Amino acid sequence: MMDWGLLVLVLVAIAIGFALGRRSTRVPENSDAPALEPHYIQGLNYLLNEQPDEAIDTFIDALDVNTETLETHLALGNLLRKRGEVGRAIKIHQNLLARPGLGSEQSRQVQLELSRDFIKSGLLDRAEMLLKELVETTVHPMRTQCLEYLIEIYRDEKEWQTGIDMINKLPSRRFSRLPDEWRLVQSHFYCELAEEALRRSDYLAARRHLKAASLADKQSARASILLAELEYRLGQYKEAVKALKQVFYQDPALLPEALPLLITCHRATGRLPQLRAYLNELLEQGASTPVVMALAELMAKDEGVVPAAKFLGVSVAKSPSLKAAEQMLSLQLAGYQNPPESMALADTVIRRLQKASPQYRCHNCGFAGQHMHWLCPSCKTWGNVKPVE
Known part of the structure; x- marks a missing residue:
């Protein structure tokens, strides 16, 4: 043929x-x-x-x-x-x-x-x-x-x-502005420079590059996450939180990348109740599974594992998620001195499934992997790889 x-x-x-x-x-x-x-x-x-x-x-x-x-x-x-x-x-x-x-x-x-x-x-x-x-x-x-x-x-x-x-040499339009597709690429290039500066602890250069990244693309969640890391290293926890809160409005799919540092900063300042209130606000605005899981973690420490597991169960029933199901079973098992064998078996199976499942997927070409890539290794587009919920 x-x-x-x-x-x-x-x-x-x-x-x-x-x-x-x-x-x-x-x-x-x-x-x-x-x-x-x-x-x-x-x-x-x-x-x-x-x-x-x-x-x-x-x-x-x-x-x-x-x-x-x-x-x-x-x-x-x-x-x-x-x-x-x-x-x-x-x-x-x-x-x-x-x-x-x-x-x-x-x-x-x-x-x-x-x-x-x-x-x-x-x-x-x-x-x-x-x-x-x-x-x-x-x-x-x-x-x-x-x-x-x-x-x-x-x-x-x-x-x-x-x-x-x-x-910068490309033909520009609309009052000397670059086309949006190239402003996005330019923003990621500046973020790459900022990451290099952070690795060598050159915080002045990192801040300069991140400012340029945000000017190129005001919706750059990556720039906000990196700025938060910079502020955290400098001990400016409130400024780090301020930067991380922008992520929900810039790209909600990247919230899982922002939540760990957001929790760390609130713990460092003793403001976990304020964090819980903020996460509830995000839920009301349509935030998804990662926010529910973060809330369940805080609830388990404040109210115990049983209410936290029930809270997660409601979420899993509405929006099935292996990650949330794994956390729910883990909380349920923590509530037993001698957990049922079937429940322990289910927990083992879900953990294995979760471990074998891709953690990130490109929304452009479908590439899947275990690690975050701002530049998709397959289709070479920027910002299309997102966490899998």
Whole structure:
């Protein structure tokens, strides 16, 4: 059965046939130009016999490089890159650049495709060199494409400040504001710089980067969580709480990331009753399972495990959750001196299920894992990985 790559090759073959047909109509009958149709027919035979590699080589040999056929060569290179044959794609594009007949605009188009080959093959330094040259010599929209590829390179190389500089060169709209998608990326780049600063205890730099992150994206829950960590390290517990309380309004799905430090700060200041009142307010505003679990933990210490387990049971009945069920059973077992064997067995099973279940999931591509990733390892989008409730 013919796969998608062969199907694309069929379309490319049709395009080549069309180009050869146009060429043949322009060749005088008494011309000594070599007939190309046999090469084309041979390529089709390879294609129909599901020999795509031989077909590609034949089509490339059969087709001259000119204004009319350049797109066909580029399509073949793109096909090879998508099939993972990056070396052959690079060869096609480098051979195109060596042809003297290419115009400056065509040459830049080939250079862009070659830079994509280099990115695909991990030759980021070579891609960067090509793209930086193109940024200086092209105009929109190709210049924008080059900048976007450079931003991806600096993201992968963790050169956050250089990536920010590239983002600032993108075309802006609406009173010189960057498009929202790039403001989001820029905010995460600043957060990465802030995390690096926190690791080396450079709190002034961390605060500066977090301020820039919030200016780029006012809805950045990540910036609020990091700011809270900074304030906590400095002993500014009230300021840390203030930052953490923003998370519910910025991205409620990230509350589980904020709650542990929120509880720690309230304990440090002896304000657990105020925390409990705040969590009840969040429940009234539609907060979900993580808030219920935090409340149950506080209730168990204040009122005992039985009321806390009952409170959790009501929540689990309304919104089933393995995490909440595990906590509920744990509280129930704590209320027994000799717990029933069936209950202990159920607790063991739920713990195993919970341990095997992903703790985080990307809302964009479905990637699942046990650890938080601000940049999804699968689809490479920012801020789409959320805790699983």
